[in-house]
Amino acid sequence: MMPPLIGSSKSIEKIRELIDRVADMGLNVLITGESGVGKEVVAQNLYYKSQRKDKPFIKVNCAALPDGLLESELFGFERGAFTGAVQSKRGKFELAHQGVIFLDEIGDMPRSLQAKLLRVLQSGEFSRLGSEKEVTADAWVIASTNQSLVENVKKGLFREDLYYRLNIIKIYIPPLRNRPEDIPTLIDYFIERYASQFDRNKISKPDADAMEKLIAYSWPGNVRELQSILQSSMVIGNWKEIVDDLSIKDKSNVYSTSDQKGLDKALTVDTFLDLKNENSPEHASFSLKKIRKETMNIIDKRVISHVLNQTGWNRTKASKILKISYKTLLYKISDLDIKSSIQNR
Amino acid sequence: MNKPSKLLLVDDNDEILSTLKDYLIKKGYEVFSASDGLEALKLLETDQQGFDLVITDLVMPNISGVGLIAIIKKKFPGLPVIAITGWGEHPEALATEVQADLVLEKPFELSELDKSLKKLLSLELDS
Numbered sequence: 001m002m003p004p005l006i007g008s009s010k011s012i013e014k015i016r017e018l019i020d021r022v023a024d025m026g027l028n029v030l031i032t033g034e035s036g037v038g039k040e041v042v043a044q045n046l047y048y049k050s051q052r053k054d055k056p057f058i059k060v061n062c063a064a065l066p067d068g069l070l071e072s073e074l075f076g077f078e079r080g081a082f083t084g085a086v087q088s089k090r091g092k093f094e095l096a097h098q099g100v101i102f103l104d105e106i107g108d109m110p111r112s113l114q115a116k117l118l119r120v121l122q123s124g125e126f127s128r129l130g131s132e133k134e135v136t137a138d139a140w141v142i143a144s145t146n147q148s149l150v151e152n153v154k155k156g157l158f159r160e161d162l163y164y165r166l167n168i169i170k171i172y173i174p175p176l177r178n179r180p181e182d183i184p185t186l187i188d189y190f191i192e193r194y195a196s197q198f199d200r201n202k203i204s205k206p207d208a209d210a211m212e213k214l215i216a217y218s219w220p221g222n223v224r225e226l227q228s229i230l231q232s233s234m235v236i237g238n239w240k241e242i243v244d245d246l247s248i249k250d251k252s253n254v255y256s257t258s259d260q261k262g263l264d265k266a267l268t269v270d271t272f273l274d275l276k277n278e279n280s281p282e283h284a285s286f287s288l289k290k291i292r293k294e295t296m297n298i299i300d301k302r303v304i305s306h307v308l309n310q311t312g313w314n315r316t317k318a319s320k321i322l323k324i325s326y327k328t329l330l331y332k333i334s335d336l337d338i339k340s341s342i343q344n345r
Numbered sequence: 346m347n348k349p350s351k352l353l354l355v356d357d358n359d360e361i362l363s364t365l366k367d368y369l370i371k372k373g374y375e376v377f378s379a380s381d382g383l384e385a386l387k388l389l390e391t392d393q394q395g396f397d398l399v400i401t402d403l404v405m406p407n408i409s410g411v412g413l414i415a416i417i418k419k420k421f422p423g424l425p426v427i428a429i430t431g432w433g434e435h436p437e438a439l440a441t442e443v444q445a446d447l448v449l450e451k452p453f454e455l456s457e458l459d460k461s462l463k464k465l466l467s468l469e470l471d472s
């Protein structure tokens with residue numbers, strides 16, 4: 001089922017118009033925007049509005065797999081192509097024949113693979129790993145990224161020719177903080193959606209005061225963050241507590257991201273007791289639970305950043321050192337908004 | 346010329362757009378303009394019979410010039426398109442691939458544009 005594209009802001013209206021006009025053209029699409037804005041929702045809208053809607057929609061996350069594995073995942077392999085290849089396997093491009101291949105996080109695709117992707121886009125041809133034979137597949141390519149590919153091209157991380165070839169149709173989804181008028185609509189939508197899973201009578205909608213705070217919040221995790229807040233609101237049912245939590249988060253974000261010096265400062269109990277007085281015990285939002293959570297987040301962020309920088313952002317290595325799963329690490333990186341301090345990684 | 350030819354000019358750079366527009370109006374054309382591919386496509390759809398030729402930049406937000414040319418060639422097959430570009434070899438090659446009738450590299454002489462326009466428009470008249 002087509003996930004609805006929610007919002008009445010000008011930018012969302014324009015994206016809708018764009019989708020309607022290009023869905024049947026089969027032109028390469030590049031969807032950009034911060035994490036959590038709904039790039040996959042846009043990709044699925046394109047797919048469902050096209051004549052390919054009864055064919056497969058295949059998603060590949062280019063950041064989640066190590067280089068070699070990504071290549072075999074995309075293009076398939078022949079028996080004996082590498083140790084463990086006991087039988088041949090079709091790649092995602094072949095599986096997406098006549099349908100859509102959605103290349104998520106395309107900015108993380110290694111350069112060596114970019115050449116192979118470029119060839120598929122030019123001719124529709126490629127070969128499986130361990131085979132010379134050309135295979136053709138007619139897959140509509142929709143790619144997405146939260147990185148600036150223009151910057152990546154400048155740094156030599158992304159092929160310029162591939163950039164232009166993907167960028168035939170460009171759909172940019174602005175972050176939620178730049179279209180606050182969409183927030184009430186999104187809230188209504190998610191409440192309605194989760195209502196069926198909970199007792200309808202017990203669901204409380206945010207009152208005017210809470211709504212005002214929800215609209216003012218910066219939503220660094222965008223629609224995905226809003227969705228998870230709404231989900232927890234169904235369980236907690238206390239809007240006051242939820243919005244107080246958010247305003248603390250906004251303030252500590254200012255404290256931890258824009259004020260890097262603050263983050264590097266030694267953590268002391270006073271740091272938490274006196275966050276510009278917002279965390280002082282006199283303040284209504286003061287709670288031990290919240291302080292504990294904030295502390296853990298700051299410590300997690302610093303430790304993970306340190307290990308990532310030590311390993312040159314080798315996530316596999318870092319997850320082993322930290323003794324957490326690869327998946328947990330990826331989640332933490334995005335949840336805690338950990339960014340590389342090294343240029344050109 | 347009895348009835349002036351109707352042109353659609355597409356560029357996201359206001360300065361280029363107004364310079365070209367002024368020049369072409371002086372040359373006796375009827376000129377409409379759009380600042381990106383989506384806007385251009387909407388104009389074409391609402392005025393199906395009207396336009397005689399499209400002049401478009403290649404690198405623009407939402408529907409790029411390359412995308413616009415590809416869509417025009419599919420939906421309005423008889424409509425000639427001139428691509429103007431200052432973005433180097435890659436967009437140029439793509440414009441040729443999607444069958445732009447002419448690719449002009451910036452900077453170009455305005456008289457060169459006028460000459461190409463006359464040529465393409467007379468070809469269209471002959472066919």
